[in-house]
Structures are given as C-alpha cells and as structure tokens.
Amino acid sequence: MIEIRDLVKTYDGVRAVDGLSLRVAPGEILGLVGPNGAGKTTTLRCLAGIIPPTSGRVLIAGFDLRDHPLEARQRLAFVPDEPHLFDHLTTLDHLTLFSRLYGVADGPTRAEAILVEAGLRDQRLAFPSELSRGMKQKLVVACALLHRPEALVLDEPLTGLDPAAMRRMKRTVRETADAGASVIVSSHMLQLVEEVCDRVLIFSSGRRVLEGTLEEIRRQIPDVEADADLETLFLKATGADDTP
Amino acid sequence: MSTLLHLIWRSLRGRILGWLRLMRRPKYFVGTLAGVVWMSLFALRPILGVARRNPADARLGEIITWLPAMETGAALLLLVGVSLWWIWPFGQATIALTETELHVLMPAPIRRRHIIQYALLRSQPGILFGCLMVSFLSVGGAPASVAWRFLSMWLFLTLWNLHARGRGLWVARLRELPTSSAWRRRAVMLAAVGLLWAMSAPGIASVAAALQPLDGDVAAHLRAVLAPDGLREQAPTLALLLAPARWIIGPFFAGLEPSATLATRLITLVWPVLLLGLHHEWVVRSQTQFEEASLARSRRQTASGDAGARFRAMKQSRRLSAPFRLRPTGPTEMAIVWKNLMRAHRTSLRLTVVAGAAAIGLAATVVSVTGLPDWLIGIMMIGGGVGLAMTPLMAGHQWRNDLRTDLLRIEVIRTWPIAGWRLFAAEVCPPACIATLYAGAAGGALLIAGVAAGRPTATGSVLVRPELATTLGVPYVALLLLGLATLLPLVAAIATLSATLQNLLALLWPSWIQLGLRRTGSAAHIGQGLLTGLGLAAAMAVGLLPGAVLVGGSLFVQIQMAEIPLVGWELPVLGVLAIMPLVCIIGLLIRFGGVLWDQLDPSAEVLGASGAP
Numbered sequence A: 001m002i003e004i005r006d007l008v009k010t011y012d013g014v015r016a017v018d019g020l021s022l023r024v025a026p027g028e029i030l031g032l033v034g035p036n037g038a039g040k041t042t043t044l045r046c047l048a049g050i051i052p053p054t055s056g057r058v059l060i061a062g063f064d065l066r067d068h069p070l071e072a073r074q075r076l077a078f079v080p081d082e083p084h085l086f087d088h089l090t091t092l093d094h095l096t097l098f099s100r101l102y103g104v105a106d107g108p109t110r111a112e113a114i115l116v117e118a119g120l121r122d123q124r125l126a127f128p129s130e131l132s133r134g135m136k137q138k139l140v141v142a143c144a145l146l147h148r149p150e151a152l153v154l155d156e157p158l159t160g161l162d163p164a165a166m167r168r169m170k171r172t173v174r175e176t177a178d179a180g181a182s183v184i185v186s187s188h189m190l191q192l193v194e195e196v197c198d199r200v201l202i203f204s205s206g207r208r209v210l211e212g213t214l215e216e217i218r219r220q221i222p223d224v225e226a227d228a229d230l231e232t233l234f235l236k237a238t239g240a241d242d243t244p
Numbered sequence B: 001m002s003t004l005l006h007l008i009w010r011s012l013r014g015r016i017l018g019w020l021r022l023m024r025r026p027k028y029f030v031g032t033l034a035g036v037v038w039m040s041l042f043a044l045r046p047i048l049g050v051a052r053r054n055p056a057d058a059r060l061g062e063i064i065t066w067l068p069a070m071e072t073g074a075a076l077l078l079l080v081g082v083s084l085w086w087i088w089p090f091g092q093a094t095i096a097l098t099e100t101e102l103h104v105l106m107p108a109p110i111r112r113r114h115i116i117q118y119a120l121l122r123s124q125p126g127i128l129f130g131c132l133m134v135s136f137l138s139v140g141g142a143p144a145s146v147a148w149r150f151l152s153m154w155l156f157l158t159l160w161n162l163h164a165r166g167r168g169l170w171v172a173r174l175r176e177l178p179t180s181s182a183w184r185r186r187a188v189m190l191a192a193v194g195l196l197w198a199m200s201a202p203g204i205a206s207v208a209a210a211l212q213p214l215d216g217d218v219a220a221h222l223r224a225v226l227a228p229d230g231l232r233e234q235a236p237t238l239a240l241l242l243a244p245a246r247w248i249i250g251p252f253f254a255g256l257e258p259s260a261t262l263a264t265r266l267i268t269l270v271w272p273v274l275l276l277g278l279h280h281e282w283v284v285r286s287q288t289q290f291e292e293a294s295l296a297r298s299r300r301q302t303a304s305g306d307a308g309a310r311f312r313a314m315k316q317s318r319r320l321s322a323p324f325r326l327r328p329t330g331p332t333e334m335a336i337v338w339k340n341l342m343r344a345h346r347t348s349l350r351l352t353v354v355a356g357a358a359a360i361g362l363a364a365t366v367v368s369v370t371g372l373p374d375w376l377i378g379i380m381m382i383g384g385g386v387g388l389a390m391t392p393l394m395a396g397h398q399w400r401n402d403l404r405t406d407l408l409r410i411e412v413i414r415t416w417p418i419a420g421w422r423l424f425a426a427e428v429c430p431p432a433c434i435a436t437l438y439a440g441a442a443g444g445a446l447l448i449a450g451v452a453a454g455r456p457t458a459t460g461s462v463l464v465r466p467e468l469a470t471t472l473g474v475p476y477v478a479l480l481l482l483g484l485a486t487l488l489p490l491v492a493a494i495a496t497l498s499a500t501l502q503n504l505l506a507l508l509w510p511s512w513i514q515l516g517l518r519r520t521g522s523a524a525h526i527g528q529g530l531l532t533g534l535g536l537a538a539a540m541a542v543g544l545l546p547g548a549v550l551v552g553g554s555l556f557v558q559i560q561m562a563e564i565p566l567v568g569w570e571l572p573v574l575g576v577l578a579i580m581p582l583v584c585i586i587g588l589l590i591r592f593g594g595v596l597w598d599q600l601d602p603s604a605e606v607l608g609a610s611g612a613p
Helices: A040-047 A069-074 A091-101 A107-117 A133-145 A163-178 A190-196 A214-220 A230-238 B002-023 B026-043 B056-064 B067-087 B099-105 B112-122 B124-137 B143-176 B179-211 B218-226 B228-234 B236-256 B262-284 B291-304 B308-312 B333-344 B349-370 B374-398 B403-413 B420-453 B466-472 B476-508 B523-561 B568-599
Strands: A002-011 A014-024 A029-033 A055-060 A076-079 A151-155 A182-186 A199-204 A207-212
Touching: A002 A040, A014 A029, A014 A040, A014 A182, A014 A207, A029 A040, A029 A163, A029 A190, A040 A055, A040 A151, A040 A182, A055 A069, A069 A076, A076 A133, A091 A107, A091 A133, A091 B333, A107 A133, A133 A151, A133 A163, A151 A163, A163 A182, A163 A190, A182 A190, A190 A230, A199 A214, A199 A230, A207 A214, A207 A230, A214 A230, B002 B026, B002 B112, B067 B143, B067 B179, B067 B218, B067 B228, B067 B236, B099 B112, B099 B291, B112 B124, B112 B143, B112 B262, B124 B143, B143 B179, B143 B236, B143 B262, B179 B218, B179 B228, B179 B236, B218 B228, B228 B236, B236 B262, B333 B403, B333 B420, B349 B420, B374 B420, B374 B476, B374 B523, B403 B420, B403 B476, B420 B476, B420 B568, B466 B476, B466 B568, B476 B523, B476 B568, B523 B568
Parallel strands: A029 A182, A029 A199, A076 A151, A151 A182
Antiparallel strands: A002 A014, A002 A055, A199 A207
16 A cells, blocks of 8 residues: 655745645556656655655555655665666676565575566676666566565656567556555556556646546546547646647 | 857856855855865965975975976977877877767857867866866965966966867878878878987987086086076077977976066967967867767767776676675675675675685795895885775775765665665775775785794894784784784774765765765865865774773783783784774764764755756
8 A cells, every 4th residue: 555645845945746645555556647847756756765755644555654664665666767777786686686675585586587577587697788778677677576565656667668568567567566566657658557557646736636547537627528538638637738 | 159158158157056056055065165265275375474484495496496407308308299199190089079069069050160169168177177276286486476387387288288189180180081192191290200300319319428428416417408508509409499399388487487577477478379379270270070089089988987888898707706695685784785895896705805814824924934025025014004004094085885876876775675874884884894805905915024024034124023922922923913903903993984984974965975986176075075084083083092091991900900911812802992982983973874864855965856846
C-alpha cells in the first residue's frame, strides 16, 4: 500500500506540490500524469524519501517514511527518470550490491534469473558505459525488483526503450502489481498509462485535478465523448486543449 | 558580435546570480568569506608591509643582477621552443567551443570571424584567473609591481594562446590544401627554421666557447656573456635573432627591474601589443575548417571526464574480481564499502595485505643479511617517514571514493534501507582504508630501512637505537615491528578523521564541494580547504592530547607507582590507548554526519530544483 496525506513541498516560497493525497492499494497501478512542471517528479522524490516533504505524510506498506524510514524503504523500489548507475560496477555487481543492501537471501540465484528475464545475460560483465540507454533502464528496473518490493514507483519508465523492451516493461509492471505490489507510474506516454494503469491521477500545478478510472474521469468532465481517450481527457482537464 | 557578447554576458551573469543565491545561505557565505579573507591577506601583503619584512627581498637583490642573463636565456628558450613547435608536423584547429555552442552557433547567421572571436574571448577567464593567482600569490613587490606582473603575464599568455590557435589552424590548413601545395609550405617552413638555426648556431657555439676556459668566478662571467651588451659583442647575429623574442618577454623583465621607470616599462609594451593585434587578425581571418576539429576536441574532453572510459578497458576476467566477497546477507554498510573500494581497485584486500606483508618481510630478511647502502637507507627513511605521516592526513583530499562521488547518485542511495550514520560511516571507510594501506607500505619501507640500519656493519643513520630494544626487553627487529604496529592504528584513525571531515563538508555545503572526481580552485574552494585543514588540526589536537595524557598517566602508574618496567610488547596497547579519544571524536562526527544526511534536502543543492518543481 502506498499512501500520501496532504503532501506539500515548497521551494523558495513556490509550492511545487500543494496538499496532495492519494492511496494505491496492493495490486493496483496508479498512473500519474500532468504537464511539465506539474510537480510529478517532486512528488515521486518525496514518496521515495529522496527529498523531505515540507509537510504531510508518506506511508509505504503502513510504515511512515519519516518515523520508520528503514522499514518503509525496505519495502519500496524507486526507478528514477534517468538511469543512475555506478560507472565502475558491472551489471552483475549492481545486482550483487542490491542483494546485500536489501538482504535478499537468494540474491545470486534471483540475480541470474532476473538477468535472463531482462535480456541482460550477455551483458552481465558489462559496465554502464557499455550499455545502451534501454539496457541501463532495464538494469535499473532489475535492481528495483530484486527484493520483491511491496511498493514500486516508476518515473518515465519507457524512455529510451525499443518496442520489444516497452512491451516487456509493461508486462513486468503488470506482473509486479499482480504479485501484490502497489505501483505508481508517472509518464507523459498517455497510451502507456491508459493501457497499464487501473486508475489515473491528473495533476497540475502541484494539485490534483482529477482522479479515478478512465470511465470515472470521463464522467467528471462535461461535454466529452463517451469513448474519449486519456489524451483528450488530459488536455481538457488541464485546460491545455487548444483544438477549436 | 553583439549577440555573442550578449551570450557571454548572460552566462557570466547567470554564474554570478547563482553564486549570489548560494551566498544567501549563511553556511556558504561564511565559507566564501574565509576563502576571500585568506586570499586578501596574500593580495594585501605589500600594503600590510609583510613583503618588506620578508627575507625573500634580500634574495631578490641578488636575483636582479642575473636579470639580463635570465632574459637572454628565456629569449633563447622561446626562440628554440617556437621554432621546434613549427616544424612539429602534428596539430589541429583547436578553436575551443563546446558541442552545444558548435551546434547552436554554426547554423546561426553569425559571421565566422565573430565565432572565432567568441571562442577566443571564452578562453580569457582562465588566463585572467591564472595571471591573477600567480600575481597575487608570488612573493614580493609593491601593489604597482603586482599590477604590472599581472599585465605582463596576461600579455604573454594571451599572445601564446593566439599563437597556438594560429599554428593549429595553419597545420589544419595544410591538410585541406592539395598535397603539392601543402608540401611546398612545409618545405618553406622547414627551410626558414633551418636558416634560423644555421644563423643562430655559430653564436651559440661562440658563447659556449667563451665559457669553456673559465676557472674563476663562473657566475660573474656567465652574467657578463649573456647580458645584452656582452652578447652583442660575442655573437651579434644571435643577439639580433633573439631581439624579437626578447621584446615579447620584455614587459615581464621590465617589471622585475627596480630601476625601470614607468615610461621604460610602457615602451616594452609596444611590440607585444602590436604582435597581439597581428596575431588576432591572423587567427580570426583564417579560412581553415575548424568545425570538425573543434567538435572532435569537445567530444574528447567529454570522454576524458567520463570515468567509464577507464573501466571499459578492463579485461573480462578482471571484472569478476572484487576487494572481498560480498554475501547477499549481513550488515548493509559492507555493501557500500565494497562498492566504493571497487571504484579505486578490484584487487582482493586480503591478497594485497598478505602479499604486501610477505614482500616487506622478504625484503627485510634479505637486507638483514646483505645490508643497504647508507644513501638508500636515508632515502627510504625519509620517504617512508613522510609517507607514513602525510598519507593519513591527506586521505580525505586524495581519495574521493566516498559520499562526494555518491551524492551524484543521490536518487539511488537515498532510497537504500540504511540508517544515516551507518551509511556515513560506510562512505568514510574506503578512503581511510586505502590511505592506511598506502601508509602501511610506507611503514614497510621504514621497517626495511630500520632493519638495514640496525645491522652491526651499518655506519649511517639509525632509526631506533639497539640499546632501546635491550631496555624494552625485545629483539631489535621485534621492536621495529612493534613500533609499526603501534603507529598503524594511529594512522588509520587520522585517515578516517580526514575522510570524515571532507565528507561532513560535502553534506554541509553540497553546492560548494566539487562532487565526483573534479576539483577547482575558486575562492570558495580555497576557503573550504582552509576550513578542512583547521578542522583536522583542531580535531587532532582535541583527540590526541587526551590520548597522550592517557598514555602518560598509565606509564606513570606502571613505572613510578607499581614499579613495573615498560616492555616492548606493551607498545601496541599504548598505541590503541592513545587513539581512544580520537576514535570517540570520529564516532561523534560520524553520528553528526548521519544527522546531516537524514536532514539533507538535496532538492536545491544537489538536484538543482530550486524554485522549479
């Protein structure tokens, strides 16, 4: 379970996130969409404990990130928008490192299995500088999933992936949720969100604009066609629709 | 050109505003203030009268008598250097532009000469900063002399920079020309340089011949021969050929000459300024295609800053090795130690220690039989002693495989399930560990030298008097080993303290510390170095003085009160006792580091998200 209560993050007097609350149940995938500068990355960073919120609470699997940070982090995996890897560690080293960090008892066997699953077996001894952007992204996701997180947060997970890898990534996200994890996916790729996510939260200027399933969102926006896609709904909801 | 000037101005303004924004935080303001005060003290030495009391001024008087000879030597060096440079066949059009600038400026409707001028202007901050630093930090002179030194150095370096660009463009132009034309130009250049050398050689030979029969005051004769009048008399052609080079360096030497009036000094500027103008026109009017070379250069620079390049060259078999085997379960911090040690080296720690100890032991055994020459013993003692003392002090400065590098991956490490102080301790450990290993090697050299010096046949310096071993009831070699065992915990503690302080600074002033492997030398960074040095000195004083009192107290109780004599085997125990207060201080600092880590908001200072969601 991922829960955010009245999250506020202020930078130099500017409210990047303004009183956001949300809840993602186990097995559920929430899509977080919003225009550039809406505060999505800031929200996800607060959620992952990278930056402290100005106020509000973040709970991961019932553990408050402020009061029980270790318990919360142990159950969380965060995939940032840029694949941050250690340039002196090989693919296998990364998985070894994450096994120890999260105390994955079957780390070596699981790492081998994940390498095969991610299509990185041939790159097990490659350094990040020898990997393509897509491969790096796969490695970051592999590291994130190694400890079977109860909460998974992905920021733009499909950037740099080829169509086959995109399909595999979507399947992985779905499988992780089906295994009982709460998942948040932030992306500008609205088709991905529409396809993978159970619910969508449209976010603008640090505030929630709309939230619900696609059907629920359609009902909340007046004068919208019954089969309108997420792109249309997003543009209407954020006031960015400039079609005549 | 106004657009480009605007671009330069906006970049500069952005930097200044960013710096001012940082100064709004008191912690950055104090650090910068410390750096500025320190540099100002240097800059204002002449006004404060420090320079006049400096004994270096007495030496300056002696140096002045050498100025004409030094000017001739420098001119000859310049002539030979530049002529050799021109016959060197390699080079490229190095108009320094970044990849972004190339991609933005090249397609834009901007005149080519303006782009070159823009690139030349961009190299000026580096030259100006270098001149400023050297002018201020070099010893001696009134404020006017410092200003003149700055001006003359700037003139020379700018001229040199323009000449390098021009020569690079000339070589690149040869590649664009048809082969026959290029070879013709090369031949003309070779002939010109050959002619220059042919004309200079008799003069150089004549000066050398004049110096050969010397048997009295060599220095005075050398001064006389190399002085302009002497040279004109001895080798008039050489004196004539050296004249242009002498004019180029003239302003610098005019500044050193105390009797030179302002008018004399200003006259020396005429030729360099004229050359500067000519060089500028030569470079900006060049039609050589520099774009490809500039692009290649900027990509090379990016690649050199890319640490990944070093690892890409690693053999496959090597990639499987590690400092130690990391099991999937156990203390989390060991994972961070393992990771950071690997940044420095993948060699097994156990193998390093065992092989190093074996090598030192073997060498000590061999020298105990064969001995070593006294000069080598002396060198090993000095080198080993300096290494043992300095390596731990410099640990935090020398090795940066800690939080300073990991802060660049904060989006990864911040999510790890580990308590702040334990993460901080793990980050501090690798540089301290590496420094201790190096210090251990230096100690090994000291041990080998001590073994050689302790041989009955040795005549040179002695590390430990053999009588001391007898007094302490242990064999001589055992005493040396015990001494090393006593020092190593102290070395490890100081290395840890040094690394701890550097990492604390990284958490206190993340925008100030150069994250990653890069270092710069701005006022703020000098201030940072000053604060680290002060912190290290204070922490050592606070930590080691109680340690010394503890050791003294325990020895007093043992020897004076209990009347139990000191034996050599106690030394390592006393060493551990001596570092206990220091270890407590390190522990407290690590706890403080953990608090800082837990409270760190990296949004503005590391992730650069100030004001922007």
